[in-house]
Amino acid sequence: MQDSEVLEWEEEARRIxxxxxxxxxxxxxxxxxRAAxxxxxxxxxxxxxQSISGLDYDDFRELLRKARVPVVL
Structure with a gap:
C-alpha cells in the first residue's frame, strides 16, 4: 500500500x-x-x-460504543 493510499484510508476513517x-x-x-x-x-x-481517558481499555471501548463512534481494529 502506498503512502497516498494510507492517507486516503485514514481520512475516510476519520470522516466516518x-x-x-x-x-x-x-x-x-x-x-x-470528552477530550479522549x-x-x-x-x-x-x-x-x-484510552490512556488520556483514565479508563481501562474495555471501559473506553464501551464509552466509544455509547458515543456511537465506530472502531475498526
Whole structure:
C-alpha cells in the first residue's frame, strides 16, 4: 500500500468516525473523557485516547460504543 493510499484510508476513517459520532452525548461527557473521545475520532489512536481517558481499555471501548463512534481494529 502506498503512502497516498494510507492517507486516503485514514481520512475516510476519520470522516466516518466524525459523521457517526453522537456529538450530543460526547459534549455531555466530563472534559477528560470528552477530550479522549475527540482525540480518538480525529486520530484513530485508541491506546493514546484510552490512556488520556483514565479508563481501562474495555471501559473506553464501551464509552466509544455509547458515543456511537465506530472502531475498526
Amino acid at each position: 468516525r466524525r459523521e457517526r459520532a453522537d456529538w450530543q452525548f460526547i459534549s455531555s461527557l466530563p472534559p477528560r473523557l 473521545v475527540k482525540l480518538f475520532i480525529e486520530t484513530g489512536d485508541i491506546r493514546l485516547a
